[in-house]
Amino acid sequence: MDQTEQTIPMPVEEYSFPIFSVIGRRSEAFFTHLGKYVSLLWWIVRNLSNARKYSGNIAQQMVLIGNNSMLIVVFVSTFVGMVTSVQSAYQLYAWIPRSVVGSLVIKSVLLELTPLLTALVLAGKVGATITAELGSMRVTEQVDALEALAFDSVSFLITPRIVAGIIMFPVLVVFGDAMAVLGGLFGAVTISNISASAFISGMKGSFEIWDGVFGIIKATFFGFTITSIACYQGYFVEGGSEGVGKATMGTVVLTCLAVVVMDFVLASILL
Amino acid sequence: MILIENIWKQFSGKQVHCGISFDVRDKETLVVLGKSGGGKSVLLKMIIGLVKPDAGRILVDGKDVVQMTYPQLRALRFKFGFLFQGAALFDSMTVGENIALSLRRNADFAKGDINDRIDYALHIVGLDHVDHLMPSSLSGGMKKRVGLARAIALTPRYMLYDEPTTGLDVATADGINLLINELRTSLGVTSIVVTHDIHSAFVVGDRFAVLEKGATLMTGTREEIQNSENEEVRKYINSSISPSESGHA
Numbered sequence: 001m002d003q004t005e006q007t008i009p010m011p012v013e014e015y016s017f018p019i020f021s022v023i024g025r026r027s028e029a030f031f032t033h034l035g036k037y038v039s040l041l042w043w044i045v046r047n048l049s050n051a052r053k054y055s056g057n058i059a060q061q062m063v064l065i066g067n068n069s070m071l072i073v074v075f076v077s078t079f080v081g082m083v084t085s086v087q088s089a090y091q092l093y094a095w096i097p098r099s100v101v102g103s104l105v106i107k108s109v110l111l112e113l114t115p116l117l118t119a120l121v122l123a124g125k126v127g128a129t130i131t132a133e134l135g136s137m138r139v140t141e142q143v144d145a146l147e148a149l150a151f152d153s154v155s156f157l158i159t160p161r162i163v164a165g166i167i168m169f170p171v172l173v174v175f176g177d178a179m180a181v182l183g184g185l186f187g188a189v190t191i192s193n194i195s196a197s198a199f200i201s202g203m204k205g206s207f208e209i210w211d212g213v214f215g216i217i218k219a220t221f222f223g224f225t226i227t228s229i230a231c232y233q234g235y236f237v238e239g240g241s242e243g244v245g246k247a248t249m250g251t252v253v254l255t256c257l258a259v260v261v262m263d264f265v266l267a268s269i270l271l
Numbered sequence: 272m273i274l275i276e277n278i279w280k281q282f283s284g285k286q287v288h289c290g291i292s293f294d295v296r297d298k299e300t301l302v303v304l305g306k307s308g309g310g311k312s313v314l315l316k317m318i319i320g321l322v323k324p325d326a327g328r329i330l331v332d333g334k335d336v337v338q339m340t341y342p343q344l345r346a347l348r349f350k351f352g353f354l355f356q357g358a359a360l361f362d363s364m365t366v367g368e369n370i371a372l373s374l375r376r377n378a379d380f381a382k383g384d385i386n387d388r389i390d391y392a393l394h395i396v397g398l399d400h401v402d403h404l405m406p407s408s409l410s411g412g413m414k415k416r417v418g419l420a421r422a423i424a425l426t427p428r429y430m431l432y433d434e435p436t437t438g439l440d441v442a443t444a445d446g447i448n449l450l451i452n453e454l455r456t457s458l459g460v461t462s463i464v465v466t467h468d469i470h471s472a473f474v475v476g477d478r479f480a481v482l483e484k485g486a487t488l489m490t491g492t493r494e495e496i497q498n499s500e501n502e503e504v505r506k507y508i509n510s511s512i513s514p515s516e517s518g519h520a
Contacts, residue, residue: 137361144321145359149373149421150348152341 037232043154044162050155051163057156061164065126065227066171072125073118077176080113081105081183082191085199089192098194102202105184110211111271114176116263119222122169123255127230130161131251134234135244143235158231162224169223170216177215218266225262226255272297273318273429273461278327280313287313288324289485300455300462302472304507305482311465312356315431318463319351320344331429352422352460356434358414360406360421366393367402370421392420395457396450412443419450423458430454432464436471448474469508481507 044051051058088104134157137143146153181203188194233247233254273295280288287310295301305311316322318329320336329336331347339347360369370389374380380388389402396416406414415435422430432451436444448471454460466472472479479496481488481504489496489504499505 140357140362141355141359142361144316145353145355145361147321148319148348148351148353148355150345151373152345 033232036236037228040154040158040232040235041228044159047152047155048159050152051159054156054160057160058163061160062168064129065122065161065164066168069122069125069168069172070175072121073172073176074179076117076121077109077114077179078183078186080117081109081180081185082187084108084113084180085184085187086191089188089194097198097202098192099198099202099205101188101192101194102184102199102204103206104202105188105199106181106203106207107211109180109184110177110215112263114180115173115215115218115222116259118173118176118219119169119226119259119263120256122172122222123226123259124252126165127226127251127255128248130227130230131234131237131248132244134158134231135237135247138235138237139240139244154235158235161231162227165223165227166220167223169226170219173215173219174212177212214266214270217270218263221262221266222259225258229255229258272330272332273463274328274330275314275318276328276330278314278317278324278329280310280317280322280324287485288327290327291482291485291487293480293487293490295461295463296478297461298455298459299477300451300464300475302464302466302476302479303482304469304472304479305467306507307467309482310485311467311482312433315353315433315463315465318431319348319353349425350428352419352425352427352430354415354418354422354430354432354435356437358406358418360409360414360417362406364406365402366398366404366406366409366417369406369417370402370424373421373425388424389420392424393417395423395454396420397446412439412446415439415443415447416450419447419454423454423460426458427460430460430462432462432466434466434468435464436466436468444468444471445474447471451475483507 085101085105088101088108089098092098092100134143137157143153143157146156185196185199188199189196230251233251234244237243237247239246275291275293275295278288278291279286291314293301293303303311303314313322317324318331318336320339324337327337331350334347336344336347360366361372364372367389370392371385374385374388390399393399393402396419398413398416398420401409401413401417406417409417419435430451435447435451439447451462451464452475455462462475464472464475473493476493478490478492480490481496483503488507489499489501491499496504497508499508
């Protein structure tokens with residue numbers, strides 16, 4: 001036998017490093033998902049003309065994402081404003097003017113707190129809902145049925161949800177900002193004994209349009225990220241009802257992680 | 272005419288199809304028989320391009336579905352009606368909206384025409400005046416009938432039935448079988464029925480394709496199948512058929 005044809009028996013399991021195979025498998029899975037996600041987004045962009053036919057769905061999704069989330073956003077934002085106000089007042093030295101509380105509240109809620117907390121709340125509410133809806137449609141063959149009826153299921157199901165998210169998240173954040181400021185004012189006046197005029201003058205002194213615009217830009221990115229990840233997770237769900245449950249949980253985890261990372265990236269770039 | 276030629280497909284390393292071939296002639300009902308999990312439903316999805324085979328050709332009216340672009344596939348799908356195993360009704364829409372969906376988006380129907388079409392399709396499947404109901408309030412048999420109404424609303428040339436009688440009681444299953452036969456005679460559609468229910472298969476089928484281990488074991492008429500010398504075919508038919516049915520064959 002030729003020397004090169006000889007094979008050396010290799011007990012692979014014994015001598016290999018399991019950690020590398022785990023890393024390899026995880027990396028492969030990650031890049032496979034990333035590739036499919038990017039392909040899905042590319043498909044959406046290429047077929048935007050199809051989505052025009054389904055503009056009614058966009059309006060419907062705007063109502064579902066916007067109207068149905070308004071109450072929780074208002075509630076969370078109001079309390080965030082109140083807490084920010086009370087804690088700011090608590091941390092101030094006695095010789096610092098109390099109007100600074102208004103300044104701290106307006107900066108904190110516009111730049112960071114309202115966009116981030118709204119996104120995290122909606123990652124759970126909107127993201128999970130989208131994944132569960134699309135996942136259920138997938139496992140009950142409703143997505144296949146749409147395709148069988150000659151529909152472009154991505155343009156019909158996914159594009160409207162992403163467009164609605166991009167439009168409605170900033171709207172929710174604007175409402176959230178307003179409620180957080182009012183909550184801050186309420187907290188300052190009722191709990192921290194700061195006069196309304198001092199709070200408002202502090203707010204006016206440090207308010208900049210860009211702070212609000214920055215929050216809206218962030219909300220737009222968050223809206224896109226949350227809805228697109230949720231749609232991806234639901235549309236490609238596998239494994240029946242159990243798969244839908246796992247995908248829904250995965251959406252909440254992934255979107256929360258994506259939001260905080262994006263929050264940092266946007267702050268680094270834009271501020 | 273539909274021609275399935277040497278189809279191969281594997282999922283997650285498991286070979287499901289190993290060279291399936293058969294043809295479906297115009298205006299006939301071909302029943303695909305085989306055990307559960309044998310890839311029969313996948314085969315139906317391949318015919319309208321929902322799943323791509325790893326190898327092989329699927330010709331519909333002489334055009335290869337496997338090579339078609341997405342716009343070509345969507346155009347092809349107008350020719351098909353598909354009854355899914357669980358009916359696959361859109362549960363956020365009423366029965367009427369389920370049927371109207373394809374009419375509104377894919378055809379030039381006036382609103383009045385759409386309502387007439389809904390009534391007509393529901394009448395054909397024997398479900399008058401249920402268009403306002405939600406799918407969740409329907410029984411399994413009714414869901415299948417609504418699924419059928421949705422599939423035939425655009426008067427397709429081809430009908431694909433995925434386990435149309437599975438999970439239904441005998442009377443309801445007989446009703447569905449009757450409908451399949453009526454659709455063939457009244458609308459002249461070419462049909463493929465996938466099932467492991469031999470009784471239903473013999474009621475609706477003109478010809479049969481028996482699949483075993485991912486390959487076509489035999490194609491032929493009821494008589495040819497029942498008188499087959501092939502031991503695997505005999506074993507499959509005998510294991511699936513009840514003594515009373517085999518007696519009157």
